[in-house]
Amino acid sequence: MEWSEEIIAQLKDLWAEGLSTAEIGRRLSITKNAVVGKAHRLGLPARPSPIRRNGSKPKTAADKPEQPTSTAPTPQPSAPQPGATVISAPQPVAPSLAATTAPSTVAAQPQTSPAAAPTLAMAEDKAAKKEKTAPVARPSTKPKTLLRSISDPEPQKRRGPACCWPIGDPGTPGFHFCGATPIPGKPYCEEHAQIAYVRLRDRRDSVA
DNA sequence: CCCTGATTCGC
DNA sequence: GCGAATCAGG
Numbered sequence: 001m002e003w004s005e006e007i008i009a010q011l012k013d014l015w016a017e018g019l020s021t022a023e024i025g026r027r028l029s030i031t032k033n034a035v036v037g038k039a040h041r042l043g044l045p046a047r048p049s050p051i052r053r054n055g056s057k058p059k060t061a062a063d064k065p066e067q068p069t070s071t072a073p074t075p076q077p078s079a080p081q082p083g084a085t086v087i088s089a090p091q092p093v094a095p096s097l098a099a100t101t102a103p104s105t106v107a108a109q110p111q112t113s114p115a116a117a118p119t120l121a122m123a124e125d126k127a128a129k130k131e132k133t134a135p136v137a138r139p140s141t142k143p144k145t146l147l148r149s150i151s152d153p154e155p156q157k158r159r160g161p162a163c164c165w166p167i168g169d170p171g172t173p174g175f176h177f178c179g180a181t182p183i184p185g186k187p188y189c190e191e192h193a194q195i196a197y198v199r200l201r202d203r204r205d206s207v208a
Numbered sequence: 209c210c211c212t213g214a215t216t217c218g219c
Numbered sequence: 220g221c222g223a224a225t226c227a228g229g
Contacts, residue, residue: 001221021213034222036213041220
């Protein structure tokens with residue numbers, strides 16, 4: 001996997017958005033392991049995970065040469081809260097569709113976890129679950145490079161809201177965003193929202 | 209069972 | 220550096 005700047009940017013962005021590793025992985029067409037691994041290597045802030053993995057390690061040496069002291073630096077990298085930019089729509093969580101996922105972990109998030117598309121996706125959701133595969137096409141052309149917007153915090157500053165679904169490869173002349181009128185409370189238009197908010201139940205397989 | 213994320217280890 | 224495998228908690 002070639003982690004280009006764009007990819008990394010996306011990873012960071014999505015990570016900062018509070019998406020699940022699996023979610024990010026799906027959207028980047030990579031495994032969650034890759035996401036987590038890279039995230040760690042990048043030094044991204046680990047999000048609330050229930051695991052702690054300490055003590056027992058059958059596979060590893062299980063020895064931790066911890067350094068005693070020193071001066072207790074207490075580094076405070078400060079929380080990555082630049083504003084989440086782009087998509088942050090404090091919308092009321094859809095009541096009925098919460099069945100699929102949306103654990104309480106991200107419930108506190110102002111944007112809540114996507115992973116659930118209203119109405120239209122609901123019906124499709126059931127079917128999709130059975131299918132287990134992702135029938136919906138990934139980001140148009142190719143699930144390779146998306147690029148949210150690392151330096152474009154205000155998508156709707158002077159103009160109306162625009163669907164920010166990436167079209168083309170970032171860096172290429174033809175790259176642009178959808179631009180269509182998004183669904184209220186969502187960063188994408190109705191068309192792209194359907195594919196953007198993929199249900200779950202599909203990870204290591206399907207897209208290869 | 210499913211989901212989730214973290215760490216470790218072989219490549 | 221990369222990610223699969225594995226571990227681990229809800």
